[in-house]
Each structure stands twice: as structure tokens, then as C-alpha cells.
Amino acid sequence: MKIRFDRLGATPVNFESSINGVKFSGSIKKSTLNLAxxxxxxTGELEHICDSCGADIVLSLNEELNLNLSDGVYKDSDNELSNTIEFYDGQIDTDEILISELEAFKSDYFYCKKCKILEGE
Known part of the structure; x- marks a missing residue:
């Protein structure tokens, strides 16, 4: 789903996107001229492989996301890392956010039940 920055206001706009059984839903509202x-x-389930033995596993997702969305380049005033995603065409693409967040989630280490026991978890 694409939402134009210039259509956002103080009233939240609800959205929902899904890819391969994972759903991303919530609301977006403008906070400053170029920031939302x-x-x-x-939420949902994501197929993955065990990072130890390579067995197929299913990850259950139930993650809360609080993000800043910038219309163009974002300059952090405190020079700190922030949860800000930049868009350059005047539109927010919730599918793009979903893909990005899924890839970030998958970059962590995940183990099957057998390997968790071997690791002592």
C-alpha cells in the first residue's frame, strides 16, 4: 500500500500489508512537515532455517514497530541512530517497510529445538 506524504495529517491513516503469511498493520500520521x-x-509465521544445523523452522512473529518515516533525507539532530526510514518519491510504501523489517528480523540467529537443547538454552 502506498500513502502520499502530502495526504497525511494529524488524523492517523490505517494500513495493512501482508507478504507470505506475515501481516504488517497499524497507523501513520504526520508529525512535522517532512516526518511521519x-x-x-x-504478526504471523515466517519460514526460516536453523542457524546451527540448517533444519527448517517456523518463527512466530508478534513485534511492535514504532518508526519515523521521512519524506527525503533525514538528519538526526542528536547524531544518534534512530528508527527512521527515508522515502524519496513523496510516498510511503508499507510493503517496502514490511520487507525491510522482515529482513532485519531474519538477520538475527535462530535455532531449532534440538540445537537449543545442545546450546543449553
Missing amino acids: KCNGNL
Whole structure:
């Protein structure tokens, strides 16, 4: 789903996107001229492989996301890392956010039940 920055206001716009059984839903509202706040949730199941033995596993997702969405380049006033995603065409693409957040989630280490026991978890 694409939402134009210039159509956002103080009233939140609800959205929902899904890819391969994972749903991203929530609301977006404008916070400054070129910045919007996104409050959402990632829910569903994601197929993955065990990072130890390579067995197929299914990850359950129930993650809360609070993001800043910038219309163009974002300059952080405190020079700190922030949860800001930049868009350059005047539109917010919730599918793009979903893909990005899924890839970030998958970059962590995940183990099957057998390997968790071997690791002592």
C-alpha cells in the first residue's frame, strides 16, 4: 500500500500489508512537515532455517514497530541512530517497510529445538 506524504495529517491513516503469511498493520500520521510516525505490528509465521544445523523452522512473529518515516533525507539532530526510514518519491510504501523489517528480523540467529537443547538454552 502506498500513502502520499502530502495526504497525511494529524488524523492517523490505517494500513495493512501482508507478504507470505506475515501481516504488517497499524497507523501513520504526520508529525512535522517532512516526518511521519508509524505505529504498527508485525504478526504471523515466517519460514526460516536453523542457524546451527540448517533444519527448517517456523518463527512466530508478534513485534511492535514504532518508526519515523521521512519524506527525503533525514538528519538526526542528536547524531544518534534512530528508527527512521527515508522515502524519496513523496510516498510511503508499507510493503517496502514490511520487507525491510522482515529482513532485519531474519538477520538475527535462530535455532531449532534440538540445537537449543545442545546450546543449553
